[in-house]
Amino acid sequence: MINIVENIQKLRTQIPDNVALIAVSKFKSEAEILQVYQTGQRLFGENKAQEMANKAQNLPKDIQWHFIGHLQTNKIKYIIPFVTKIQSIDSQYLLKEVNRLAAKNERIVDCLLQFHIAEEETKFGFSLEEAEKMLKSTDYQTFNNIRICGVMGMATFTDNVSQIRAEFKNLNQYFHYLKENYFSQQPHFVDISMGMSDDYHIAIEEGATLVRIGSVIFGARNS
Ligand SMILES: *Cc1c(COP(=O)(O)O)cnc(C)c1O
Numbered sequence: 001m002i003n004i005v006e007n008i009q010k011l012r013t014q015i016p017d018n019v020a021l022i023a024v025s026k027f028k029s030e031a032e033i034l035q036v037y038q039t040g041q042r043l044f045g046e047n048k049a050q051e052m053a054n055k056a057q058n059l060p061k062d063i064q065w066h067f068i069g070h071l072q073t074n075k076i077k078y079i080i081p082f083v084t085k086i087q088s089i090d091s092q093y094l095l096k097e098v099n100r101l102a103a104k105n106e107r108i109v110d111c112l113l114q115f116h117i118a119e120e121e122t123k124f125g126f127s128l129e130e131a132e133k134m135l136k137s138t139d140y141q142t143f144n145n146i147r148i149c150g151v152m153g154m155a156t157f158t159d160n161v162s163q164i165r166a167e168f169k170n171l172n173q174y175f176h177y178l179k180e181n182y183f184s185q186q187p188h189f190v191d192i193s194m195g196m197s198d199d200y201h202i203a204i205e206e207g208a209t210l211v212r213i214g215s216v217i218f219g220a221r222n223s
Contacts (some may be wrong), residue, residue: 002219004035011216019204022066022193024214026051030058032218037063043088045212066214068152070124080105086131087152087193087212089110089180090124090133095146102145109151112193113176117167118156125153128174135182139203148183150191150209151175155199164199168206175207 008023015021022045025033033055042062046052049070056065056079064084071079071088079086082102089111090097102109115123126134134140153171155164175192183189193210195203200211201218 004032004216004218005039007219008036008039008041008217011213012069013200015211016204019208021211022068022210022212023217024196024212025055026069026214028214028218029130030055033059036217043084045214047088049078052083053078063073066212070173071098076101080107080109085110085112085149087210088114088124090114090126092137092139095134095143096139097141099149108145110149110188111146111192112150112152113148113178115151115153115171117153117171119158119163120156123154128177131174131178132182137177137181147188149188150193151178152191152193152210154196155194155203161202165202165206168194168199168203168208172207 020043022043023036023041024045026047027123037060043064043066045066045068049071052065052067065082067079067083067086068088070090071086071094073094076098084096084145086109095111097113098109113131114125116123116127151171151174155167158164170208171194172192179189191209194206195211197213200213203211
């Protein structure tokens with residue numbers, strides 16, 4: 001029997017106070033999310049826009065929803081009215097569209113730039129060069145309805161701890177480079193989102209400020 005409440009309470013003892021825990025609730029039921037909510041958890045992560053919108057509608061309004069999956073531009077509309085942070089901005093076109101819809105909703109939406117730090121081709125994200133190209137573009141200077149708060153990345157799915165560590169170090173370096181060169185006047189540029197159930201210990205050692213954890217809390221996923 002999975003004891004969700006016990007799992008998250010034990011997990012919290014592993015996470016320092018200066019690191020925020022995002023409970024990744026994708027594929028999990030509203031009843032399961034409520035169990036976690038009742039322990040005091042308010043930050044939740046989802047990777048499907050419609051699923052997140054449905055859950056947000058039915059669950060307590062003080063939940064802060066972080067979007068962490070690949071976001072198709074035609075799905076932005078489902079989450080833009082309420083999303084707390086879009087962690088997975090992986091192209092200039094996506095950011096432009098998020099900005100456009102945020103303006104329509106009269107909001108400023110917090111975003112993270114997702115970087116491709118893993119070996120696997122399947123993972124989304126900017127290279128440093130692509131991100132800099134965007135940040136230097138005149139188009140980007142007109143994005144008044146988004147606020148970039150930091151970086152996000154996923155390590156390679158491997159048992160090789162030194163490889164995972166190197167990838168997290170890499171993301172940390174990107175964060176500091178961008179902070180120095182593009183966001184030095186922006187005190188809200190603070191987030192390094194990295195670390196999942198299998199590698200959050202390493203991510204915390206390498207400077208994560210946000211960890212995104214599902215299976216350790218809810219048990220293995222159904223899909
Ligand atoms: C599913 C997911 C997580 C959580 O994964 P677990 O291994 O279950 O902790 C974290 N980040 C992203 C982007 C995800 O898609």
